Amino acid sequence: MNPHSDRSWAGGAGTLAAPSASPGALPGLPSTGVPAGSFRGRGFGERLGATEREDAWWAQPLAQAIGLGLLGLYATWAAFQGNHYEFGNYLSPFYSPLFKPSWWPISPAILILWAPLGFRATCYYYRKAYYRAFFGDPAACAVGEIKSKGYCGELKFPFVLQNLHRYFMYLALVILVILWYDVIRSFAFAQPNGGFRIGIGGGTLALLFNTTLLSLYTFSCHSLRHLVGGKLDCFSCVAAGGPRLKAWSAVSVLNGHHMGFAWWSLFSVCFADLYVRLCSMGVIHDGVIYLSSLFDTAGGTGL
C-alpha cells in the first residue's frame, strides 16, 4: 500500500451530529452517528498488515511467533517421548509430579502437563503474545487485521474460558511446591554402596534456576495480584489490611516483570528438561561437587 496515496471515504460519512445520551435510558453505549466503515480507518476495508506505520512493526510478532513456536514444539516433543525424563535424583519438570499408572498407555507427562499448559495458555501475558503473533488480532498496533465480521474478543467460547485463569493459578501453586521438593531432592546424590551425599550437580543448578524462575512467574500472576489484595478498594478499612497491602504491593512489583518471567521461565523449563534428558541419554556427563560426607540411610530414612 502506498501510504501517501490520496484517500476518500465511503458514502454516508460526514454526518457529525453528536448522539444524544438520554438520561433515563439503559446505560448502553452511543454510536458515533457515522456509519461503520466511513472513518478514515475504514475498519475491515483494510487488509491484514495494512498500515501507515513506517517502522519494522512486524519484527516483534515475528520474533514472538518463532520463539513460542520453537519452545512449544520442543515441549510437545519432550512431553510425548515418555523416556529419559529421570537421571538419578533429577526429574524433568515436564514429568513432575511423576505419576505413572499402569493403565496409562502413553507418556506420563500428558497426565500432568495440561495444568501448566492451561496456566500459560490463559495467562494474561501469553494471551497478548499469541493473539498478536498467531492470530494477528492485531499483529501490531495500528496495523490492519484479517477480515472477520464476528469479532467477539473474549466473550464467547473458547476464549471466554480465559476467565478461568485463576483456577490454573491455584494448580500452579500446588505444582510449585512439588517442584521445590524436586529441587531439594536434586541435592542428594545416592551413592553406589548405599546412603547418599549432599552435593551440587549441573542438574541441581538447572532445576534450582528453573524452579526459581517458575516461582517468580507464578508469583507475578495478575490473578494472584487480584486475590492477595487487588480486589480490595480500601486496605485501611478491612481486617488484616496492612499485610494484604504488603502482599499486593510485593506481587505488583513482580507483576511489572511478568513478561520477562514468562519468557525466562519458558526457556528454563525447556532447558531443565533438556539437561536431564541429555544426561539420561548419556550425551553429557553430569559433574557433581560434593558438600558432605556420606549419610547412611541404612536406618531407612532417605530422600
Next chain:
Amino acid sequence: MTQTMVESRPGTATAQAPAGEGQARSREAVLRVFRGDASGGSEVEYRVPVAPGMVVLDAIHWIQAHRAPDLAVRWNCKAAKCGSCSAEVNGKPSLMCKTRLDHFAQDRTISVRPMKTFPIIKDLVTDVSWNYEVNKRIPPFKPRPGADWRWQQSDVDRVQEFRKCIECFLCQDVCHVLRTHELKHQFAGPRFFVRIAGLEMHPMDGEDRSGFLKDHAGIGLCNITKCCTEVCPESITITDNAIIPLKERVVDWFYDPLRMVWRKLTGR
C-alpha cells in the same frame, strides 16, 4: 464542544520557527500533512525549516503561519497536558506536541494524519464527541453507605495513576476493537476503563460497576493486546493496572463458578 479549538490563524506560530524564509536553512524537514474533510482529501507536502528542539506541532504551526493559513489543527497547551493535539505521526498515534522532529531521520518524510478512529472534521481535526457521550453513561461516584471519610495515602496511591489521564483519546484511536472492528456501540474503550478503574478502586466508592463493565462497556471485547498502554502519553499502565484488575473483578461476579456458588449459599 468547548474542548474544540480549531486553529487556523496565520502568524500564531512564527515564534516557534525561528528560521525565516529568507534565511539560510541548515536543515529542512519534509512533512506530508493530510488535508481534507469527510468528503475526501490528500496528503500535501510542506518543507519546514528545523530549529533545535522543534516538535511536530511547531512544524504544523509554521505551515499555518507561512504556507497554509487554513490548515486546521486542534491544540491548546503545547506541553503534552491538554490532550488536544492527538494525530498519527508516521502512522503512530501520538501527541504532536510531544513528538520531536529530531526523533526522525533527516532524510525521511514525516507524515501527519488525523486519528483514524473518529470522524474527520477537517485536516487534522476529528470529532471525538462520541467519547464524551460514553463518559456520561458511566455510573458516577456514589459514596459508600456509612463511609468514614478518612483514608490512608496507600488506599489512593493506586487510583492516582488513573487521574493522570489527559483525555487525548490516543488509546481509543489505537484500540483495535474501536479502530478495526468498529464496535463503538458495544465497547467503551481503554480511556473509560481507566476512568471506571479510578471509580471502582476508590476507597469511598460504594457503586458496583461489574455488571456495567460486562454488559454495557464490553470489557470482554478487550483481548489485552496492550496497544492502549503502548501509546498513552501519560504512561498509564492501562492494561495491567486498569483493565486486567477490572476483568478479574468481573470474573469474581460472573465467571468464577465456586465464588458464584459461595455467594448463593452465604448471600455474600
